[in-house]
Amino acid sequence: MRTYLDYNATAPLRPEARAAMIAAMDVVGNPSSVHAEGRAALGIVQTARARVAAAVGCQEAEVVFTSGATEAAGVLDGFGDVQVAPTAHDALWAHHRRSEKGASIYAMGVANSETGILSDLPKRDEAGWHAPEGTADFLMLDVTQALGRIPFAFSWSGADLAVCSAHKLGGPKGVGALILRRGLDVEPLSLGGGQEMGRRSGTENVIGIAGFGAAVEAAMRDLAEGQWQRVEKLRNILETSLEARANKTIFVGKAESRLPNTSCFITAGWKGETQVMQMDLAGFAISAGSACSSGKVRESRVLRAMGFDASQAASAVRVSLGPETTEDEVLRFVQAWLGKEEKFRARSAA
The missing domain is CATH 3.90.1150.10 (Aspartate Aminotransferase, domain 1)
Structure with missing residues (x-):
């Protein structure tokens, strides 16, 4: 008999996510289309967006769906100086660089995936965020391991950006989100049709997004209970x-x-x-x-x-x-x- 004890790598798919994904498979429309079928697909995406926003503690307009936290972290390439916490995930460390040009950002995990240790957030004043390597203009949080397991809200953290993935909390693999503080102007993750409010072009993964929304809602219910x-x-x-x-x-x-x-x-x-x-x-x-x-x-x-x-x-x-x-x-x-x-x-x- 097999026993699975590796939830930090990937959590088993929740039945709520499975049901939502199966239902979404029968919705034929493209969420960018204006006809009834397209609006039905868009409705699935928007419902999931509302659920993710409620779980993360942000506005719906601040949620940008991606293929996962790793892709979402690619937004760091739009900053000049990227400081990364020593214990942050490799998805953040891949973008680490020191530069005197462009805006500076500090990227860190709320909870470490290997040890589970929770991190203290840096302090901010008029000079910016006081990170170990120096002051940064912006703060990115990796909330992938924390979401649905401990109380957290993007709004009260004061952070400017956050990244997360669905598969850590019982959603499908290959879908996640970039949380982008409203009003913050950053380079798009990808160019093309201008989907996701111009932040990440490409037809949305409606089936995966449906599973993400259902999973995160169920995860937050577990946390509350x-x-x-x-x-x-x-x-x-x-x-x-x-x-x-x-x-x-x-x-x-x-x-x-x-x-x-x-x-x-x-x-x-x-x-x-x-x-x-x-x-x-x-x-x-x-x-x-x-x-x-x-x-x-x-x-x-x-x-x-x-x-x-x-x-x-x-x-x-x-x-x-x-x-x-x-x-x-x-x-x-x-x-x-x-x-x-x-x-x-x-x-x-x-």
């Missing part, structure tokens, strides 16, 4: 159970504010990639703390930035739970992992 408090209790059971027997294992960020579902732990010398493969064979899907794009695994840049050495950074795994996770699944994982850890210690001592 306290589902993630239950998940946090399971995460604490996981860590307490592991810590009781694996006393050399380090639980990253345990004393800090974290996402309720995320546990990143390091057993020095036992490669994260090896642990992932062993647990996969045992029936559990987890990820290496250094999990990256295209299935590649490398030393975690995030953990190195946090001060862990190379061996530690290569020996991390992440377990991320979801609303469907049960206590029995957590305890079965604990027993399976501890069995492998005991064998690792025996080999190391030989």
